[in-house]
Amino acid sequence: MNRQPSNARQSQFWNYGAIALLCLYWSLGDRAWSRPVADNTLGAESSQVQPISDVDFQIRGGARRGQNLFHSFRQFGIDRGSSVYFFAPSDVRTILARVTGDRRSEIRGTLGVNGNANLILMNPNGILFGRNAQLNVAGSFVATTADAIGFGDRGIFSATQPTAPGRLSINPSALLYRQMSPQPIEVYSRRPADSSTDSMFFNFVGLQVENTRSLLLAGGDIRLNGGVLSAPGGVVELGGLSEPGGIKLRWREEDRQFPERPRFEFSPNSNLSNVSFLNDAQVVNVQTASAGRELGGIVIAARQFSADGGRLEASTVTEGDAGAIAILAQESVNLRSMRIATDSQDGNSGDILIAAPNITLSNLVLSFNTIRPGNAGNLIVQAADTLQIVGDPDNPSSLRSQVFTSGNSGSIRLQAGRNLLISNTNITLISGNGLGGEIEVISGGNLEISNNSGLSAQTLGRGNAGDILLRAADEITIRNSQVDSSSNAISDNPAAFGNAGTIQLQARQIFLNGGRITTIVSIPQGLGGDIAIAGQSLLLRNGSSISTNAGIDQRFGGGDGGKISINAGVIAAVESENSDITANAFDGRGGNVQITTEGLFGIAFRPRPDDRLSDITASSEFGLDGTVTINGLVVDPSQGLVELPAQPVDASRLIARGCGTAGTAIALAQREFVVSGRGGLPAAPGDLQGSGAIAASWADPGSPGYSANRPLRPSNPPQTLPSPAPLTEAQGWIRDDSGQVRLVAEVPMAAGSQIASVACASGRPDSPESHSE
Secondary structure (H helix, E strand, O other): OOOOOHHHHHHHHHHHHHHHHHHHHHHHHHHHHOOOEEOOOOHHHOEEEEEOOOOEEEEEEOEEEOOEEEEEEEEOOEOOOOEEEEEOOOOOOEEEEEEOOOOOEEEOOEEEEEOOOEEEEEOOOOEEEOOOOEEEOOOOEEEEOOOEEEOHHHOEEEOOOOOOOOOOOOOOOEEEEOOOOOOOEEEOOOEEOOOOOOOOOOOEEOEEOOOOOEEEEEEOOEEEEOOEEEOOOOEEEEEEEOOOEEEEEEEEOOOOOOOOEEEEEEOOOOOEOOEEEEOOOEEEOOEOOOOOOOOOEEEEEEEEEEEEOOEEEOOEEEEOOOOEEEEEEEEEEEEEOOEEEOOEEEOOOOOEEEEEEEEEEEOOEEEOOEOOOOOOOOEEEEEEEEEEEEOEOOEOEEEEEEEOOOOOOOOEEEEEOOEEEEEOEEEEEEEOOOOOOEEEEEEOOEEEEEOOOEEEEEEOOOOOOOEEEEEEOOEEEEEOOEEEOOEOOOOOOOOOOOOOOOEEEEOOEEEEEOOEEEOOEOOOOOEOOOEEEEEEEEEEEOOOEEEOOEOOOOOOOOOEOOEEEEEEEEEEEOHHHOOEEEOOEOOOOOOEEEEEOOEEEOOEEOOOOOOOOOEEEOOEOOOOOOEEEEEOOOOOHHHOOOOOOOOOOOHHHOOOOOOOHHHHHHHHHHOOOOOOOOOOOOOOOOOOOOOOOOOOOOOOOOOOOOOOOOOOOOOOOOOOOOOOOOOOOOOEEEEOOOOOEEEEOOOOOOOOOEEEOOOOOOOOOOOHHHHOO
């Protein structure tokens, strides 16, 4: 049996011991690093860390300057299950704590204030809020990885060049970044809500401040990895800088109550950092009590803002107005499977703003509804370059606002500088008894609405439906989708008589492929809306429709059709695809259709709709028919088109050439010479035809569809002309005394005249006629 030498066993023992001691050191060290340790940069006013228990601490002391209290730490952290509270005298408005060491702050327990003061925590090395982190702060809370806090012209409170504060007795004015790479803030805080919390909105609780207060995070990058932030009735703001600069702090007095709350103000020239949401991260800012004079909300300012799942909510469940949500990015916004809401239970819903050069919203649910009396807010999505709002077939995106009572509907404005795509998305404004809002979709290039998308501005009550405007510098394409502004008021309510709204389309080219543009009214009192389309061309394919109908519900009838106005250089459809332009009614009067165009192809006026053909109608089933007016046509489309031969014809065999050996022989044999003019092409619709126009056909007499007598119809009434004298073939030419050349039937032999023959110089056949000299 082999035994290890004793020195080997001792060596192994010491190795195991070293590993165990190292693990213990790391464990104790991590625990030591996770508790506050004061430094001596404040001198006699240094912070005092007082243990309350093995895991709980209270911070006293600090440098007092007016209503501000300053603390300074070499390290600052809180273990899971531990707590750290700052003691605040009753007249202190704001506590400012800095970390001067080189380790980030890891907050895994409870951070709080004994008192009503605001708390600002600054650590330029980074800040992490663990899954069990929570706040117990009556005032507002600011966490930042800036390295200094400015106080106007009075000086700064610095973490990298720490000194005792001077006369810093005013509110902080800015967060200052003087390092090249500001460190991030990470938030994992997410705890199940207790039974006392409204589970409709608060399924989880993370970092939360009291009602009407501010919760501000200013990085470097800000990452919410499953984290939850909340300031009920207050404001949550996220942002940071990626390089040296500053973020201004502005203070607003909420009301006469103490204290004021801070807000961020970003400079337009700042280089912002990124903000990202992962694993169902949430900012839930639901108002559960009165928010005072200043509305709360959510603000995200970033270079790039991305989210995969999660929620932004600034709604209200009590009497009062909901907050607003603003997302501002210098480069891009990319949100997927996210919910954004500013709904109001009993008041006005909030505004939503999303602005960036490039915006992609995928499988998004966005709402700003009002349940009881109140007006809806507005939605603005503005991309300097490209905007895409898309969804999956089984999970479409939804942008929706509904006013359930007498309030006015909000508006939706979508704008892109270059291209705008709406796919598998429903965009809806629903009004009740108030005014309908507007949907505006504007693109500096192309605008496409496709894949069963819908843009709808409806009314369900006495108010009129909203208006819709689609405008693009280049092309508007509506593919298998609908644009609708209709009145669907409850027909059994005699007081409901909302009218349909108006729809306008403006673009260079407008293409409807299975697309539908409708303004429908379904009740007797309502009026069909108006549709106005302007562009160089309008193309309708595959059952597309432009309709402003009334009384389509035959149980109720009534209502007059609206007006359709189309001004396009060319309007085209396929006759057999049943693409229609209609202003029909059931019991009321048919509407008016006014078309101004130079060419109308594949679609024609008919007294009644034909489900098999593409037609233009303004009829009424039991009332008066409307009118259809077509102006500006150069060609009457009712004359049809010239049928072309099925087989191509070699034109060189039908036209005798005048020169060349072969051509001369053909010409002499056929005794004719044909000048084809445009090469046999038919005249363009806009060409003028004189009385001498020739109707020529290149069709082979034996080919299908050939007709020997198929003259073109002249644009002017026929005139009776005198029979012309028989034509005599010219035999030569002479130059008269004035020097002009004339063709003559007989060549005079007068002396001095210049004589020439029309025969070609060579290749003339040898025949008796060729030797007349």
